[in-house]
Amino acid sequence: MARPRQTIVSLEDTPYYHCCSRVVRKAFLCGIDNSTGENFEHRREWVDSRILELATIFAIDICAYAVMSNHLHVVVKVDAARVKHWSDKDVLVQWHKGFKGTLLTHKFVKGEYLNEFEFKTVNDCITLYRRAIHLAQPTTVYCGYRFLIDWYVIGLERTACSSNL
16 A cells, blocks of 8 residues: 655655665566566666666665666665755756656746746746655655665664665
């Protein structure tokens, strides 16, 4: 069952989180599927590059990650302080690095004129993007069998987890 991320992520307790996501229906993320003989190893590079790309967009540092045949593990450090210094334009620029954005957010970044309604719409987008970028008050995350977040309070656990990855 889905749980709000704010019940899982508590930046006051720790900025370090172990996230695990797996595929469903016996699908293969990468590697060789023994039942069909298909090779999905080319996907490993895609996943590697996407993880590193997302780290440049969101205010997170990648401590460790491992891409397995049907799931992946990522240990991240959330850097909420970094986002607090970003202007509204900085938030939109970061968001546009990984996502399409809207016509209005692109107009705002370019410094084009926005009427009052358009400006309010852009501010709503900025609020939503800012939340997503630094996980302060995120929307939802699906936990359970497909997605898992664990948090680590002390460095010893983080080191142990990283060495296991």
